[in-house]
Amino acid sequence: MPPTERSLPQSETDPANLARLAAENAELRRNNRDVFDYIRAKTNQLLNTMGTRSLPPEELADWSLLELDPIGIVAQSFQYVLENLRETNERLQLAHQEVQAVFEAVGAAVLVLDPQMRIIAFNDRVRTLLLNAGGDMTGVLCQKVVCRSKPAMQNCVHSKVLASGRPEASADFYTNGRFFDVIGQPILDPQGRVTRIVLAYNDVTEHKRSQSDLLVALDEVRRAKEQIDTLLRTMSDGLVATDGKRRIVLMNQAAEELLGLCLHESPGLPLLDVISHAGLRTHLEAVARGEAHLLTDMEFVIDGQKRVFQARTTAFSSTAASDQGRITLLHDVTRARDIERVKDEILSTAAHQLRTPLSSVIGYSDLLIQAYHDIGDEARLEYLRLIHAKAEQLSEIVSNLLDISRIEASEGVTLTCQAHSATLICRDAIAGFLHSPSGHPIELVVRGEDVPILVDHFAILQVLENLLSNAMKYSPPGSPVVVTLWAGDGMGHVSVCDRGIGMTGEQAAQAFDKFYRADASNTAIAGTGLGLTIVRHLVEAHGGRVAIDSQVGEGTVVHCTFPLA
């Protein structure tokens, strides 16, 4: 507020008094100015202390200094500044404690470094993971305690962070027998300069080990899968697997070919929807009904040939019974069924074939026992010869049965082939028949030089003996049998020719069939109907051929070829 004018009393206008008053006034004004200056100075001092610029004098007129009370205002504000500082300090303290707790609790080893790589701070994990050592490391160069090897130093995350000013990372840092992923984080000052670098070392040793174990396990699984795939691919049995809802989940190549399906087109389809084979459908439906007979024979036609398969369906284990998958195996039992059939045939034929000579043996021997003394010596000898002949016949039948059963059961013959002289072998075979009671003269004709052939000695002998035996059986006593030997077309040729009863073309065509006998009504001629079957098996096992040329009433020529040695 500006000072107001007032009229002064007479006594006060005295010059001396005026001078004194003027001096006092000047003194008062000076004192006032000093006080105002003091207030301004103190106000500015307080403002500066609380971080604010000084006020220019024109902003605070003298009169307002007293009225406004700037010191009072600023002092009170300053109180709030102090209070704010105290609160901020408390928050900082709390934050510091939090950071410290995280620093110690974190699983990684944490190092705080200055730009010169000196350690400023570190947590306990640094000792256990990186160093295995105690003692204070503050101020120590990190290279002296952490990166002691050259390769480790070359991949220094500290240097990278210092160069870029940004977070950096490095994988697979190896030290102290462990692997680490290292993350470097810069702490910048207000000018953006790196003042601290925080390095966190995450121990990935176990992770790497697990990863490596997992890779090994995966590799094993892959190999096992490959083995199963190979097994499924190469197995001759057809295999179809279905899930709990009878949908196709797996099928091997054999099953695909057998059923005319393709797994890539059929997965997820209900098996019964895609199977057209009536026998297999019946089997699967029976299995679905829970019927006990899970093994079923059924026929498939493959490449125009009928083959017998046995279907076997089994459940494979699953946690939930309702969700049980099934595996159907289609096993080719054609051969087993053939063998069974052959065995049945052999058995019934054997019984039949053995019965006739056995009846003779029993009959004549019974006669000899019952009427030994009533029979003359000549007749007795005749009966004994007959018994002996029937016993020989029985022996031949048993021998043939054994041969054919061995040949049929093992599907082929095991031969030990060596070079032999065909002439010598033929002579050996003929020698066995020279003293036969039928009195057939046997002639050996060798066209050209001796023929060396690559054969199994015993097998070829059996072939020749069977042929000679047939020739003599089916030709009149005393008629000649001729064995001819020659080489031609890269093969050795042997033919056995008789002048016997001969066969019709139809009979000749069936002569090699098992148990076939051209004239079955003639029981006087003993035989199993297996001789020529065995001959064909043995000759073909050598890689040769056998053929019959026969005329009824004129005779028969059986012609065989063998490989040359």
Add this chain to the structure above:
Amino acid sequence: MIPPPEESILDIRGQVCPSSLLTTLRALNQHAASLRRGDLRLRILTDSRDAVSTIPAAAENMGFLVGVEKLPAGHYEVVISHAAD
């Protein structure tokens, strides 16, 4: 629902004496409690460029949140509210 803070407008345009800063500080001292609680927001209208630097510095040191905006009319608006945290 938290009600929006009340607003108090301190128009110190054209004012040189007494000081804009001191007038503002006096108002801040008076309303410190309401401002801190977040009940009040103080809007200061000033055309002094000096005040635009001195007022925010002082208010921030006292722990308040300060925003400054130049308005199209040519003056400034300094908004002071409770601290950010």
